[in-house]
Amino acid sequence: MTSVGFEQAWELGDQVPGWLTVDQATALWQAALRLGPGARIVEIGSHQGRSTTVLGIAARSVGATVVAVDPFVEGKLFGGTPTRDRFEKHVARAGLGDVVSLQAEYSTKLRRRWDQRIDLLYIDGKHDYWTYTDDMRWSEFLVPNGEILVHDAFSSIGVTSGILVKVLCGNRFVYVDRAGSMARFRLAAPTWADRRRVLAEMPWFLRNVWIKVLLRLRLRPVARLFGHDSPYDPY
Known part of the structure; x- marks a missing residue:
C-alpha cells in the first residue's frame, strides 16, 4: 500500500467538480484512516467523484475499499450518463480502479x-426527508459504534428534518461534530447531552435557511451582512 498524504489526495479531489470543501474532505479522510484492513466504506451519492477520490485514496492507505452508490439519473439536474462517464474517468485518473467499485443504482433500492457489513457510511444522496431517512437505514449494516458522515446537515431542510426525527428523537445515533455542513454521527445510544448538541446547531441551521431565502429573492447584498458572500447556497 502506497502512503499518500491528505494534501496529495486533496490535490486530485479538488480537480473534480463538486461542493465538498477542504474541511469536509479532511473529515472524510480522517474517518477513513480510523478503519483497518478489509474495511468497507459505502458512499451514497458520488456525482463526479470528488469525495470518492478522497475516500478512495484514504481507503487504499489502510487496506479498505469503497462502494460508490449513485443512480446517475438522466436529466439536466443530475447529468445522467455524462456524469457517470466523468466519475469513472476521475476514479481512473486517481488510480482507484481496484479500490472503488460502483453500484449505479438508487440507494433506496440497493x-x-x-x-x-459496513464500517463507514457517507451519505450525500437526495436531500429530501424521505430519501435521507431511508439512507440512514443503511446503518443496519454498520458495525457497532461505526461512523456516519452526512453532507448538507443543518443546511438542507430535508436532511435537517431527518436529523431531528432520527437523531434528536431517536435512540440509535449520537451526534459527534461537524465540518461546515458535514455532520458526523456514531451508531450508539445517545445521552441527553448528545441530544442537546443537536439542538445547539439549530441557530446555525436557521441562519442557513434565511440565507437561502435571501438568495432566492436575489438579495445577495443582504446575505453578505450575514457573512455569506457567494451566489451559491451555504453548504
Missing part, C-alpha cells in the same frame, strides 16, 4: 438486497 439497500433492500444489501447483505454486507
Whole structure:
C-alpha cells in the first residue's frame, strides 16, 4: 500500500467538480484512516467523484475499499450518463480502479438486497426527508459504534428534518461534530447531552435557511451582512 498524504489526495479531489470543501474532505479522510484492513466504506451519492477520490485514496492507505452508490439519473439536474462517464474517468485518473467499485443504482433500492457489513457510511444522496431517512437505514449494516458522515446537515431542510426525527428523537445515533455542513454521527445510544448538541446547531441551521431565502429573492447584498458572500447556497 502506497502512503499518500491528505494534501496529495486533496490535490486530485479538488480537480473534480463538486461542493465538498477542504474541511469536509479532511473529515472524510480522517474517518477513513480510523478503519483497518478489509474495511468497507459505502458512499451514497458520488456525482463526479470528488469525495470518492478522497475516500478512495484514504481507503487504499489502510487496506479498505469503497462502494460508490449513485443512480446517475438522466436529466439536466443530475447529468445522467455524462456524469457517470466523468466519475469513472476521475476514479481512473486517481488510480482507484481496484479500490472503488460502483453500484449505479438508487440507494433506496440497493439497500433492500444489501447483505454486507459496513464500517463507514457517507451519505450525500437526495436531500429530501424521505430519501435521507431511508439512507440512514443503511446503518443496519454498520458495525457497532461505526461512523456516519452526512453532507448538507443543518443546511438542507430535508436532511435537517431527518436529523431531528432520527437523531434528536431517536435512540440509535449520537451526534459527534461537524465540518461546515458535514455532520458526523456514531451508531450508539445517545445521552441527553448528545441530544442537546443537536439542538445547539439549530441557530446555525436557521441562519442557513434565511440565507437561502435571501438568495432566492436575489438579495445577495443582504446575505453578505450575514457573512455569506457567494451566489451559491451555504453548504
